Amino acid sequence: MLILLFPLLPIISALCLIILERFDEDSGDYLSSATAFVLFAMAVTIIFTLNGGVVVYHLGGWGSPLGVDLVLDGFSALFLVVINLVGFVSMLYSIEYMKKFTAKAKFYILHLFLIAGLNGIVLSGDIFNFYVFMEIVAFASYALIAFGVEQLDLEASIRYQVLGTVGSFFVLLGIGILYSVTGTLDLADMSRFISQTGINRAILFAVPLLLFGFALKAALVPFHAWLPDAHPTAPTPVSAMLSGVVIKVCSIYGIVRIFFGVTGVSPTLLQILLYAGLISIFFGAFSALRQTDFKRLLAYSSISQIGYIMLGIGTGTPLGYAGAMFHILNHATFKSLFFIVAGAVEHSTGERNITKLGGLSDKMPVTFLSSLSASFSLGGVPPFGGFFSKLLIILGLFKAGYLTVGLLVVLSAVFTLAYFLKIQRNVFLRLPTSHFPLPTIKEVPVLMRVSMLILAIICLGLGLAFPWILKAIVEPAVAVLTNGCKYGSLILGL
Amino acid sequence: MSILIYLFSILLFLIGLYCIVSKENLLKIVIGIKIMGYGVSLFFILLGWRRDSSAPIIIKDMAQNFVDPLPQALIPAIMVISLAATILMLATCVRLYEKYGTFDISKIKELKG
Amino acid sequence: MFAILLVSILIFVLIMAALAVQIRDLMSSVMALAGVGFGLAIVFLFLSAPEVMTAQLVLEVITYVIMISVVYKTSKLDKTRKYSVREISPAAAMFFFAVVFIIFSIRGIKDLPIFGEPLMRASSLQIAQTISEIGATxxxxxxxxxxxxxxxxxxxxxxxxxxxxxxxxxxxxxxxxxx
Amino acid sequence: MDKTIRILTSYVIGLILIFGFYVVIYGHILPGEGFDGGMLIASAFILCMIVYGRDEAKKRVNISSALVVSAIAGLLLIVVGFLGLIGIRDGHQFFLDNFLPQGDPHYLFSGGIVPVLNVLLGVLVGFGFYALFGYLVVWRGERGTDAEP
CATH class of the missing domain: 1.20.5 (Single alpha-helices involved in coiled-coils or other helix-helix interfaces)
Structure with a gap:
């Protein structure tokens, strides 16, 4: 019954907020962060209680092919932790940060719907329900990107809306074909039917359609046009959620659940994922080196880090899968931490251009400390989490026989370290160059510091507690990927 | 015959895609998205049609073979989603028109790529 | 007879969609879009889907009222350049993508269940249990x-x-x- | 709007409302659905807003409180779902379970919670689209929609 609360609790508190907002304008700060904390606590208890099991909840009491089911297994438990962790931290951060914007209560309503949609995607055992939750997430993020209603925000939002809706229609066409061939909308029933009757050419037509839609949501290289505009112009807690969680859940979860679980993964599909990931790693790294705007640099680095995860999935070996899953966890923490740091720098100095900033390390110690832990974790310095996930991916590549690709990935790790040291030097360490009012800058308010410290500690904790995390969170997620098409018989057995 | 009928919905889908890709006017892009939504809902209904069978409403003493009701249950969902997408885009277009004075994409291109 | 009527209305819908894309005056292209919508409502009636037809008609009327008010409030004419450079290069890419898309879709559609016989695995159970379990008709x-x-x-x-x-x-x- | 339209709409609005309520209430017997019925009810109010102007419509139904009514309808939908979870019907503890009696199929009181959900969905969609129309369509240039309370 606990799974049911994940999508429902934020929706209930969002609806209460709509009613509450009528009476007192600036309400909802503590209601929404309380809901986000309860969700995070529930996600952590799920990790401890689940350990490898699968929970299925039949809604309305109907069986599998008739009604809609909620399915929770190792893979979605990993995503639940990621979503609710970043959701809680960005909610805590936005209490102070959103004072600059008008209509704060509406921000909380949309942010709660965003978390509800993400939780719904991860738990839905029905392919059309997965699409409806993807639309809730899409609409909430369109409105949140255009929250500060100015020329840049509206333009980034309209560009993301057009590409997002086109991607959704392609996914919908794929779902229609899958329904017509298998006769049901339930993922487990569909996967068992396909494993019995085998793949016919209609499914081979549906797979590229779905891949096109998911690649567009994941901003892989040919379709990345919307990401470098959407993430920098959004308010900071939204861009932390967007690049930390939304581009992962909408695309990678869909790819693994539908391609690995239902239609079965062919080697050519894995090759496509591998090389698309490789291209977006290098594209993201090179264009990130040229950027001068802090958040735009982070957006490009998101493209390259998503490439790592695609690469990990594309290797096809359990080691590569473990690296990809662990990198999802790592990337969510250090990328949202970096966006929060960028927001804190912009909050106190009002300046986003790196070349003009400088010497903030002594003025803003907490921000500097957390940005250090984020850049070490991203660069892959041993005690931090990032090192282990990249190591696993590279080992997976070598095991799968992609030697040249493995060397290229090692080279790309150097690039990622390069553009993050550039940030450290420009923003925090060197003396300010131009007319920069250094003495007037003071540290960000307490709540922003608390959220930054939480994420910084978790970044370090992921590295130190790596063996336990590997066993508790990553192993069950990898088990879902490796046993692929047996997903149907596993779920229907319950 | 069955391929021809399905091709109509795929053609409608492609016309919408063409309108989005090549037109410069924002409202034409909204119209293109609406046409893509129509194409997909037509495709779902074509999937669910059954030869010589009646509409899925049980009437007291009528024959019992029905058209496939499940795609028909999904269509209101798809239409509401494409409606919501167009209305959100129209709202953003109205605000963009107020800021830029025109719907022409080439003039709105303030964000570099 | 049924097939001829259905195909003729579908052709009407395609023509109206092409018109809605190409007409330069925005108000009349919204009208052409309304033609597509109402033509589709008739197609849904032919494919014996009354529920969907009412949903289509009602949702359409609301969108067209909103679209017309937006067009009326802003610019009525599509003042973009007639055949700009931007229009030719994506049109060629789009034509190539459309050809590839249609070839793959024909290959894919051959394996879909034939037009008249849907594979009703889940919905046949639902039809059987509607009266007994729920009681709605x-x-x-x-x-x-x-x-x-x-x-x-x-x-x-x-x-x-x-x-x-x-x-x-x-x-x-x-x-x-x-x- | 000139005189003739005002007089005609005063007659037509009654018919649209009747048809909208019919579609919502008889949704589980004859073709009609929560979405369509709610939209019909909303289109009656929207016609009144277009013809008689915004302040006239606002006297009858306030625009920003329409969004609150649709949020309350959403909460009621979830409460009906949780009622199924408590297990009023013996042995069935599921969310959105059909716990009301089924009645005889071809008459109004049949189908368990289907008519209840239908009516709530109609209220939600109707008031929601009325509020949307109040914001989007009667939006006047630079002053935006913040002018009205």
Whole structure:
């Protein structure tokens, strides 16, 4: 019954907020962060209680092919932790940060719907329900990107809306074909039917359609046009959620659940994922080196880090899968931490251009400390989490026989370290160059510091507690990927 | 015959895609998205049609073979989603028109790529 | 006879869609879009889907009222360049993509169940249990509001998110201090 | 709007409302659905807003409180779902379970919770689209929609 609360609790508190907002304008700060904390606590208890099991909840009491089911297994438990962790931290951060914007209560309503949609995607055992939750997430993020209603925000939002809706229609066409061939909308029933009757050419037509839609949501290289505009112009807690969680859940979860679980993964599909990931790693790294705007640099680095995860999935070996899953966890923490740091720098100095900033390390110690832990974790310095996930991916590549690709990935790790040291030097360490009012800058308010410290500690904790995390969170997620098409018989057995 | 009928919905889908890709006017892009939504809902209904069978409403003493009701249950969902997408885009277009004075994409291109 | 009528209306719908794309005057291209919508409503009637037809008609009227008011409030004419450079290069890429897309879709559609015989595995169970388990006679509403009630509940919240989103986008001033 | 339209709409609005309520209430017997019925009710109010102007419509139904009514309808939908979870019907503890009696199929009181959900969905969609129309369509240039309370 606990799974049911994940999508429902934020929706209930969002609806209460709509009613509450009528009476007192600036309400909802503590209601929404309380809901986000309860969700995070529930996600952590799920990790401890689940350990490898699968929970299925039949809604309305109907069986599998008739009604809609909620399915929770190792893979979605990993995503639940990621979503609710970043959701809680960005909610805590936005209490102070959103004072600059008008209509704060509406921000909380949309942010709660965003978390509800993400939780719904991860738990839905029905392919059309997965699409409806993807639309809730899409609409909430369109409105949140255009929250500060100015020329840049509206333009980034309209560009993301057009590409997002086109991607959704392609996914919908794929779902229609899958329904017509298998006769049901339930993922487990569909996967068992396909494993019995085998793949016919209609499914081979549906797979590229779905891949096109998911690649567009994941901003892989040919379709990345919307990401470098959407993430920098959004308010900071939204861009932390967007690049930390939304581009992962909408695309990678869909790819693994539908391609690995239902239609079965062919080697050519894995090759496509591998090389698309490789291209977006290098594209993201090179264009990130040229950027001068802090958040735009982070957006490009998101493209390259998503490439790592695609690469990990594309290797096809359990080691590569473990690296990809662990990198999802790592990337969510250090990328949202970096966006929060960028927001804190912009909050106190009002300046986003790196070349003009400088010497903030002594003025803003907490921000500097957390940005250090984020850049070490991203660069892959041993005690931090990032090192282990990249190591696993590279080992997976070598095991799968992609030697040249493995060397290229090692080279790309150097690039990622390069553009993050550039940030450290420009923003925090060197003396300010131009007319920069250094003495007037003071540290960000307490709540922003608390959220930054939480994420910084978790970044370090992921590295130190790596063996336990590997066993508790990553192993069950990898088990879902490796046993692929047996997903149907596993779920229907319950 | 069955391929021809399905091709109509795929053609409608492609016309919408063409309108989005090549037109410069924002409202034409909204119209293109609406046409893509129509194409997909037509495709779902074509999937669910059954030869010589009646509409899925049980009437007291009528024959019992029905058209496939499940795609028909999904269509209101798809239409509401494409409606919501167009209305959100129209709202953003109205605000963009107020800021830029025109719907022409080439003039709105303030964000570099 | 049925096939001829169905194909002729579908051809009418395609022509109206092409018109809606190419007409330069925005108000008449919205009218052509309305033609597509109403033509589709007739097609849905032919394919014996009355529920969907009412949904299509009602949802369409609301969108066209909103579209016409937006066009009336802003610019009535599509003043973009007639055959600009931007239009030729994507048109060629689009034509190539359309050809590849149609070839693959023909290959794919051959394996779909034939037009008249849908594979009704889940829905035949639902038809059988509508009267006995639920007691409603309109099977589509029974599916929407009881078998898949969770899905329709989330549809309703899509609408609420959209409305809050529109109020957010249309408010006068976003930031307290202009950036 | 000139005189003739005002007089005609005063007659037509009654018919649209009747048809809208019919579609919502008889949704589980004859073709009609929560979405369509709610939209019909909303289109009656929207016609009144277009013809008689915004302040006239606002006297009858306030625009920003329409969004609150649709949020309350959403909460009621979830409460009906939780009622199924408590297990009023013996042995069935599921969310959105059909716990009301089924009645005889071809008459109004049949189908368990389907008509209840249908009516709530109609209220949600109707008031929601009325609020949307109040914001989007009667939006006047630079003054935006913040002018009205």
């Amino acid at each position: 309109n099977i589509v509403t029974a599916i929407l509001l009881d078998f898949r009630a969770w899905n329709t509940l989330m549809e309703a919240f899509v609408i609420i998110v959209m409305i809050v989103g529109v109020t957010v986008i249309l408010r006068k001033k976003g930031r307290k201090v202009e950036r």
